[in-house]
Amino acid sequence: MTRTKKDLIKKNGEIVTETPVDVGVEPLAIPEIDGKSDKSLLELEQPVNKKADKTIDRSRYFFNRELSWIAFNKRVLHEGIDARTPLLERAKFCAIFSTNLDEFFMVRVAGVKKKFAEQLDIITDDGLKPDKQLLAIRDALLPLVTMQHDFFENTLRPELHKQGVKLLDYKNIDKKHQHYLKTYFREKLFPVLTPLAVDPAHPFPYISNLSLNLVVLVRDRETGEENFARVKVPSVLPRFVRIPETKDHTFVPLEQVIAHNLDALFPGMEILSYYPFRITRDAELDIEEEEADDLISALQEELRKQKFGSVVRMEIANDVPHAIRQELISQLGITETDVYDIPGLIGLGDLMALAFLPLPKHQDQPWKSVTHPRLKESPNEKNIFDIIQEGDFLVHHPYQSFTTTVQRFIEEAANDPKVLAIKQTLYRTSGDSPIVHALIRAAENGKQVAVLVELKARFDEANNILWAKKLENAGVHVVYGLKNLKTHTKTALVVRQEGDRLVRYVHIGTGNYNPKTARFYSDLGIFSCCDDLGADLTDLFNYLTGYSRQREYRKLLVAxxxxRDRFLQLIHREIEHQKQGYPSYIIAKMNSLVDPEIISALYEASQVGVNIDLIIRGMCCLRPKVKGLSDRIRVISVIGRFLEHSRIFYFSNGGEEEVYIGSADWMPRNLDARVEVVTPVEEPSLVQELKQILEIVLADNRQTWDLHADGTYVQRVPKDGEPEMSSQKHFMSQGRPEFA
Structure with a gap:
């Protein structure tokens, strides 16, 4: 039964339920109100009003978005530095730090540089102009890059060596293995290498994004003239060359194999020196959708242009001579502030290859998802639609199997003769995905299949074009999103003939329909045959595929x-309940919190006494625990073996609790520039299930970081006598007790 305000029993500042749930952690507590601020945020200098006085110190209210992201990536690196992390997993987190940073430069730094180049006097919510923001980014990144390379060279590399994973410099291997590498160079490398001279007769070559290169200084033995050339390290070959016939896993960096055989590339020349460098280019697409008659053609053309995006970063050996350094800076069109000096190996993202070596004792214990209890307990002859008819249920990936839930839903729909239509949104998936194959099979079976493919999913654009065309060729109705909006929602609708009526079955989730990422992304989804949800999704798909100005939905929150309006209403409802004396509580779990209007509403709620817990994995621009502004707001971030990707929104509503899940973060792009769906979860048992998830995450003392008012994140550690509690390990142990 739904509790009402008058049913609540307050004791020691907590809401006491009639049947408390034992989840092995402390229940959610709502502290007593200890006073109210007599000023709302909007009376405190109007910090988010874009037209407000520019002298206002906005940094009092907001963290810089880019610097907050850098702080997130620092937490990722810390998982690698943390000695409690298994050795090869430490290499993995070190690699993730680097690949995250690549994307950050390709998109975020590139965007700030464009604003600076175009002299756009845009001030961020925390008060920084583009030039100041670029300097702040560099100042924040320099010590982190140094930290990563110090850790790799002085800790990780030696530890790997002790455990038989030897990443050796070419000069430190014996003659026998040098002979093997010479043979490897001659047979595998030499035919694919192209040395490119740089002199008046040879213009500076094009250098591709994220490519590792050698700048080689040579002297002509006859004339004594010195020149330099560029050799690209081929990305089609493994970055670390395995030396066979050794009892250990022994590797040598590919660029060093090339460097020690340069005489074969420059016969008759004296090799004076060589230095590795790597560049990062602007990879953001700039599509004028209003003028694009054919979105696929426009996107393909933009992808071709993307290869020649401006350079936004150069990583280079820290011992490169000044003259060569300046020549590269000049030729690449960058400045000194775009250069990052690297002491040692460049491009540590390639360490990911070492993380999957067959050394189980140095890796996380393998995880195999379990089948959801509702599906596990059902007889084999009972189809998934019969199971959904018995009541809504939630799935929690990767703890519960994607294959036996979401994938099964689409595959059974494709084969079921009673199913008339399947409609689905696809943001990121893979061309060999069982989901794609099932949709093709459904079309071949004569069903009406409509798929909304988001072509503009960043870095997946080319892949999405390929498999979208495969769907079209099979007879699937493919729609390529809405003009000027990305379709980010995760929804599927199946229409089934049951007797003399049509029944609509829905799946609404927080994660992509991608079986690969479902193995290491933490996501939620709900299955239902609720009439209102089915009708809402029907209206949504009509909006996506046809002409519609649908403004009202029965249940769904649709961006x-x-x-935006509904979330603000929910926050302000908590404010009103608190003012009326009812204990009020908000919990929001998401990837990022950036939106200034939402943040302002949360500040206002805090000032009147609403308690707020925010579980934000990545960027958080809200400044918690500021006296008189955000005293009641706590922000945590969880970083672990699985990427926290689920979005859950809880509102106590004076005891008549409301909980939502969906695809949207609280960011302007999600609320204003994307098609997103958030659904209420109304079944009481499922509300309790989501509350348990939130309780467990909030109680984590192993992989949780607390955000402080000054912007620092401090990792939690168990108190004296308190057992270590990892929320991810807890969820794993619920399905497999051996992980307890």
Missing amino acids: PVNM
Whole structure:
């Protein structure tokens, strides 16, 4: 039964339920109100008003978005530095730090540099102009890059060596293995290498994004003239060359194999020196959708242009001579502030290859998802639609199997003769995905299949074009998103003939329909045959595939239609309940919190006494625990073996609790520039299930970081006598007790 305000029993500042749930952690507590601020945020200098006085110190209210992201990536690196992390997993987190940073430069730094180049006097919510922001980014990154390379060279590399994973410099291997590498160079490398001279007769060559290169200084033995050339390290070959016939896993960096055989590339020349460098280019697409008659053609053309995006970063050996350094800076069109000096190996993202070596004792214990209890307990002859008819249920990936839930839903729909239509949104998936194959099979079976493919999913654009065309060729109705909006929602609708009526079955989730990422992304989804949800998704797909100005939905929060307003209403409802004396509580779990209007509403709620817990994995621009502004707001971040990707929104509503899940973060792009769906979860048992998830995450003392008012994140450690509690390990142990 739903509890009402008058049913609540307050004791020691907590809401006491009639049947408390034992989840092995402390229940959610709502502290007593200890006073109210007599000023709302909007009376405190109007910090988010874009037209407000520019002298206002906005940094009092907001953290810089880019610097907050850098702080997130620092937490990722810390998982690698943390000695409690298994050795090869430490290499993995070190690699993830680097690949995250690549994307950050390709998109975020590139965007700030464009604003600076175009002299756009845009001030961020925390008060920084583009030039100051670029300097702040560099100042924040320099010590982190140094930290990563110090850790790799002085800790990780020696530890790997002790355990038989030897990443050796070419000069430190014996003659026998040098002979093997010479043979490897001659047979595998030499035919694919192309040395490119740089002199008046040879213009500076094009250098591709994220490519590792050698700049080689040579002297002509006859004339004595010195020149330099560029050799690209081929990305089609493994970065670390395995030396066979050794009892250990022994590798040598590919660029060093090339460097020690340069005489074969420059016969008759004296090799004076060589230095590795790597560049990063602007990879953000700039599509004028209003003028694009054919979105696929426009996107393909933009992808071709993307290869020649401006350089936004150069990583280079820290011992490169000044003259060569300046020549590269000049030729690449960058400045000194775009250069990052690297002491040692460049491009540590390639350490990911070492993380999967067959050394189980140095890796996380392998995880195999379990089948959801509702599906596990059902007889084999019972189809998934019969199971959904018995009641809504939630799935929690990767703890519960994607294959036996979401994938099964689409595959059974494709084969079921009673299913008339399947409609689905696809943001990121893979061309060999069982989901794609099932949709093709459904079309071949004569069903009406409509798929909304988001072509503009960043870095997946080319892949999405390929498999979208495969769907079209099979007879699937493919729609390529809405003009000027990305379709980010994760929804599927199946229409089934049951007797003399049509029944609509829905799946609404927080994660992509991608079986690969479902193995290491933490996501939620709900299955239901609720009439209102089915009708809402029907209206949504009509909006996506046809002409519609649908403004009202029965249950769903849909961006950019009603989601922003509805979330603000939910926050302000908590404010009103608190003012009336009812204990009020908000919990929001998501990837990022950036939106200034939402943040302002949360500040206002805190000032009147609403308690707020925010579980934000990545960027958080809200400044918690500021006296008189955000005293009641706590922000945590969880970084672990699985990427926290689920979005959950809880509102105590004076005891008549409301909980939502969906695809949207609280960011302007999600609320205003994307099609997103958030659904209420109304079944009481499922509300309790989501509350348990939140309780467990909030109680984590192993992989949780607390955000402080000054912007620092401090990792939690168990108190004296308190057992270590990892929320991810807890969820794993619920399905497999051996992980307890």
